[in-house]
Amino acid sequence: MFTFILRRLGLLIPTFFGITLLTFGLIRMIPGDPVEVMMGERSLDPQMHAEALHRLGLDKPLYAQYFDYLSNLARGDLGQSLVTRENVWAEFTTLFPATLELALCAMLFASVVGLLAGVLAAIKRGSLFDHGVMGISLTGFSMPIFWWGLVLIMFFSVSLGWTPVSGRLDLMFDIPPDTGFMLIDAWRAEAADPEYNAGAFKDALMHLILPSIVLGTIPLAVIARMTRSSMLEVMQEDYVRTARAKGLSPARVIFVHTLRNALIPVLTVMGLQVGVLMGGAVLTETIFSWPGIGKWLIDAIGRRDYPVVQNGILIVATLVILTNFIVDILYGIANPRIRHAK
Amino acid sequence: MSLLEIKNLSVQFGRKDAPFNAVEGLDLTVNEGELVGIVGESGSGKSVTMMAMMGLLEGQGRIVADKLSFDGKDLLTISARERRKIVGKDIAMIFQDPMTSLNPSYTVGYQIMEVLKVHQGLRGAALKARALELMQMVEIPAAESRLSAYPHQLSGGMSQRVVIAMAIACKPKLLIADEPTTALDVTIQAQIMELLVSLQKSQNMALIMITHDLAVIAEVAQRVAVMYAGQVVEMGAVPGLFRQPVHPYTEALLSSIPEHSKGASRLSTLPGIVPGQYDRPAGCLLSPRCPYVQPNCRQDRPALSPHGEGAYRCHYPLLNKETAR
Numbered sequence: 001m002f003t004f005i006l007r008r009l010g011l012l013i014p015t016f017f018g019i020t021l022l023t024f025g026l027i028r029m030i031p032g033d034p035v036e037v038m039m040g041e042r043s044l045d046p047q048m049h050a051e052a053l054h055r056l057g058l059d060k061p062l063y064a065q066y067f068d069y070l071s072n073l074a075r076g077d078l079g080q081s082l083v084t085r086e087n088v089w090a091e092f093t094t095l096f097p098a099t100l101e102l103a104l105c106a107m108l109f110a111s112v113v114g115l116l117a118g119v120l121a122a123i124k125r126g127s128l129f130d131h132g133v134m135g136i137s138l139t140g141f142s143m144p145i146f147w148w149g150l151v152l153i154m155f156f157s158v159s160l161g162w163t164p165v166s167g168r169l170d171l172m173f174d175i176p177p178d179t180g181f182m183l184i185d186a187w188r189a190e191a192a193d194p195e196y197n198a199g200a201f202k203d204a205l206m207h208l209i210l211p212s213i214v215l216g217t218i219p220l221a222v223i224a225r226m227t228r229s230s231m232l233e234v235m236q237e238d239y240v241r242t243a244r245a246k247g248l249s250p251a252r253v254i255f256v257h258t259l260r261n262a263l264i265p266v267l268t269v270m271g272l273q274v275g276v277l278m279g280g281a282v283l284t285e286t287i288f289s290w291p292g293i294g295k296w297l298i299d300a301i302g303r304r305d306y307p308v309v310q311n312g313i314l315i316v317a318t319l320v321i322l323t324n325f326i327v328d329i330l331y332g333i334a335n336p337r338i339r340h341a342k
Numbered sequence: 343m344s345l346l347e348i349k350n351l352s353v354q355f356g357r358k359d360a361p362f363n364a365v366e367g368l369d370l371t372v373n374e375g376e377l378v379g380i381v382g383e384s385g386s387g388k389s390v391t392m393m394a395m396m397g398l399l400e401g402q403g404r405i406v407a408d409k410l411s412f413d414g415k416d417l418l419t420i421s422a423r424e425r426r427k428i429v430g431k432d433i434a435m436i437f438q439d440p441m442t443s444l445n446p447s448y449t450v451g452y453q454i455m456e457v458l459k460v461h462q463g464l465r466g467a468a469l470k471a472r473a474l475e476l477m478q479m480v481e482i483p484a485a486e487s488r489l490s491a492y493p494h495q496l497s498g499g500m501s502q503r504v505v506i507a508m509a510i511a512c513k514p515k516l517l518i519a520d521e522p523t524t525a526l527d528v529t530i531q532a533q534i535m536e537l538l539v540s541l542q543k544s545q546n547m548a549l550i551m552i553t554h555d556l557a558v559i560a561e562v563a564q565r566v567a568v569m570y571a572g573q574v575v576e577m578g579a580v581p582g583l584f585r586q587p588v589h590p591y592t593e594a595l596l597s598s599i600p601e602h603s604k605g606a607s608r609l610s611t612l613p614g615i616v617p618g619q620y621d622r623p624a625g626c627l628l629s630p631r632c633p634y635v636q637p638n639c640r641q642d643r644p645a646l647s648p649h650g651e652g653a654y655r656c657h658y659p660l661l662n663k664e665t666a667r
């Protein structure tokens with residue numbers, strides 16, 4: 001198990017370098033530099049332009065800029081936003097809880113519904129329910145997020161008026177961001193002052209529902225399909241026949257002897273969804289004006305805010321990689337054959 | 343009264359309008375404490391018969407029988423819940439490949455104790471003690487530490503011992519061993535056979551031994567059923583059936599014994615293979631391969647005729663003929 005972890009860790013280093021190179025290169029490929037974008041349509045004095053670039057260190061050759069970037073990284077310095085002058089890490093930590101809250105709720109929704117639908121479809125293989133689940137998940141998998149978000153808003157927010165259109169909380173509330181998780185903060189604020197903050201928690205929850213569904217749709221489809229096929233495969237295993245020959249109840253056979261083993265590939269797929277989730281968060285946050293990392297990065301790209309884009313993406317990518325790493329380890333724990341491997 | 347009584351059992355797979363009878367008109371009885379052998383080539387329906395009786399074909403095969411009773415209980419009309427109280431407790435089954443028969447995610451101890459918990463309600467120290475005792479009964483060395491081993495840490499022979507421990511956990515009245523040694527090394531095969539036979543005696547349980555190894559059956563079984571293409575073609579007491587087979591198929595099986603004890607699943611003395619779903623002949627199922635075939639064999643399927651303590655299915659039994667052996 002120890003060498004297993006070491007080997008996985010070793011793979012992280014080249015991945016990490018690859019990401020720095022990619023983000024560094026890609027943002028510079030977009031035409032326009034930060035100074036130009038800041039000045040907008042106004043004509044820019046070439047002299048001032050050059051001076052501004054020099055101040056930002058953007059007049060150096062690319063390799064020197066990249067080297068600076070890496071050496072700053074090595075010192076743990078993620079730089080400042082060119083626009084707000086705020087520390088990138090500080091901006092990230094302020095905004096990240098909003099994204100994490102959304103991603104967690106989306107994943108919770110996707111896992112609970114996906115696992116349940118997958119298991120039931122496998123048990124009732126060939127039934128109407130099975131075909132329904134498979135059909136819907138195929139649709140869900142190829143759903144364009146932007147369009148899907150707008151459809152849900154049109155229907156539930158605009159036509160039915162059940163859920164709010166955008167944001168994390170109604171403007172009439174003023175909740176201190178203690179944890180950054182709106183559900184928790186609203187809950188605590190409401191508990192502290194039930195009268196003044198009446199209904200804050202419910203409002204926060206209502207704001208979360210649609211974005212979670214939109215963001216969770218693709219992972220849901222993937223998890224449901226994977227769970228179903230993995231269950232069907234394990235149900236054919238000899239040891240499941242042994243379990244039935246032991247006279248165990250169908251529930252025990254399914255949940256103890258089948259699901260446990262069927263979950264192993266599903267777990268991996270769930271881990272891979274973290275990347276999908278981060279990509280989806282960018283779109284979802286834009287549709288719902290959700291003040292999180294996705295919206296932050298989109299804005300930063302629009303402003304050619306190089307440090308924010310480079311390091312923001314680096315942080316997100318590192319998080320995705322770390323999650324996948326943790327999933328790998330969990331995979332090892334769930335599967336004794338790997339756990340005991342030398 | 344017999345412990346197990348099967349009368350006219352049929353198991354159908356596939357669509358209702360084009361069914362495939364994997365088992366057809368099968369009769370079998372097993373008495374308490376008796377060792378019955380079932381032999382026959384691959385695909386003759388040995389496993390399907392046993393799985394049908396255990397209720398393991400749910401949702402796959404359609405089961406029809408005149409009688410299917412175990413220990414006085416009618417397995418045809420019993421509810422699934424009642425059946426689960428018998429299966430794994432009074433009837434236990436062990437399968438061909440021990441390496442895939444154990445759940446890779448749970449320890450050996452867990453899997454043995456699970457049976458004891460579910461059927462006997464054992465808990466705590468008594469549970470652990472009984473599991474340990476079972477491990478010792480199947481002669482697993484270092485039993486105590488092996489309780490916490492995972493299946494992949496055990497050899498095939500050890501795994502099969504664990505499977506056997508699990509099967510005999512609740513002192514079953516009937517144990518079904520479906521080719522318990524086929525997947526094992528030759529050196530281990532004899533040990534496992536010996537273990538099963540000695541457990542059968544010490545636990546006084548009935549044992550149905552399914553195998554390709556006729557030599558073993560000749561040595562340990564009291565009676566033997568020869569199966570072919572879903573039917574019992576000959577049934578008889580042991581020394582008798584081996585000395586004087588009446589059915590051409592039995593004769594062919596016996597004449598290829600040296601091969602079979604090496605684990606071969608085909609017969610060199612009878613060309614061809616067991617007919618499957620699409621090539622079942624109309625008359626006697628053996629007629630395409632039988633050396634004694636007559637024209638009417640190809641039209642009329644022979645019924646079961648009693649013979650001594652046993653029975654056979656053939657129009658032209660080898661009754662007055664000394665066999666070539």
Ligand SMILES: Nc1ncnc2c1ncn2[C@@H]1O[C@H](COP(=O)(O)OP(=O)(O)OP(=O)(O)O)[C@@H](O)[C@H]1O
Nearest residue numbers: 355364383384385386387388389390391402618619
């Ligand atoms: N679930 C199933 N669906 C359809 N056909 C099946 C199924 N299980 C078994 N059969 C068919 O039933 C026939 C009898 O199979 P069975 O496994 O009982 O043979 P066997 O005598 O145990 O052979 P072996 O010695 O190889 O174990 C075979 O033709 C097989 O293909």
Ligand code: SF4
Nearest residue numbers: 626629632639656657
């Ligand atoms: S009935 Fe005819 S074909 Fe069938 S086994 Fe007897 S002799 Fe052979």
Ligand SMILES: [Mg+2]
Nearest residue numbers: 388389390520
């Ligand atoms: Mg078989």
